[in-house]
Amino acid sequence: NSTDAAKRRAAVWAAAQIEDGMAVGLGTGSTSALVIEEVGRRVAEGLRIKAIATSEASQKLALEWKIPMSDFAHLPQLDMTIDGADEVQEGTLYLIKGHGGALLREKIVAMASKKLIIAVDPRKLVKTLGAVFALPVEVVPFGYETTIRRLEDLGFESELRVTDEGKPYVTDGQHYIVHCKLPQVGFDAYEAAAKLKGTVGVVEHGLFLGMASKVVIGGLEGIEVLEA
Numbered sequence: 001n002s003t004d005a006a007k008r009r010a011a012v013w014a015a016a017q018i019e020d021g022m023a024v025g026l027g028t029g030s031t032s033a034l035v036i037e038e039v040g041r042r043v044a045e046g047l048r049i050k051a052i053a054t055s056e057a058s059q060k061l062a063l064e065w066k067i068p069m070s071d072f073a074h075l076p077q078l079d080m081t082i083d084g085a086d087e088v089q090e091g092t093l094y095l096i097k098g099h100g101g102a103l104l105r106e107k108i109v110a111m112a113s114k115k116l117i118i119a120v121d122p123r124k125l126v127k128t129l130g131a132v133f134a135l136p137v138e139v140v141p142f143g144y145e146t147t148i149r150r151l152e153d154l155g156f157e158s159e160l161r162v163t164d165e166g167k168p169y170v171t172d173g174q175h176y177i178v179h180c181k182l183p184q185v186g187f188d189a190y191e192a193a194a195k196l197k198g199t200v201g202v203v204e205h206g207l208f209l210g211m212a213s214k215v216v217i218g219g220l221e222g223i224e225v226l227e228a
């Protein structure tokens, strides 16, 4: 459908930014799966790269496409990471990420990268963060009930992410995810990020502020590239 076509257009453009010899971070989610497929095609045509994945799922897919995978023991820094996002704020290019369940590794990989390219379809663009999606916050399972209360005390209406079977969703890092509703007025992203990181029991959150170098938006006709 048109959204898939838009995602693929963005994914192909992003994958084309990779140069021979680069160390690349591979994101997580359906758009990143299209990026990994395109990178796999380019590797089959002779592109020489080393890659690190942001989730076990992306690692598995990258291996299926015979992309040479490595780790931070061998690649202390990455030239570029390509990932998706749940929301991109117009103007600031602040991101909400994490609905793919991989925000912790995604943020670690993004922080180790010289450039972060975000590939999205047009639906992801928002004026205010949290307009469409709650903010995923990764928490330690032990005492998560008390951590949720602390998040509520900060003013975030919070709900534990559960699987279809009603069990807590468990991340690659063996943590839980809490979805926090962001206030739509008087919301200061940096203040919220600091409050979240200062909350006992919170491991990391899905606010990626000042991190995106470029955002490529796949449209119906072509693509648009926003730069930070």
Ligand code: DER
Binding pocket: 027, 028, 029, 030, 031, 032, 083, 084, 085, 086, 096, 097, 098, 099, 100, 101, 102, 103, 106
């Ligand atoms: O979890 C994430 O941040 C992912 O990038 C993800 O949510 C984007 O998902 P999509 O590409 O499947 O829309």
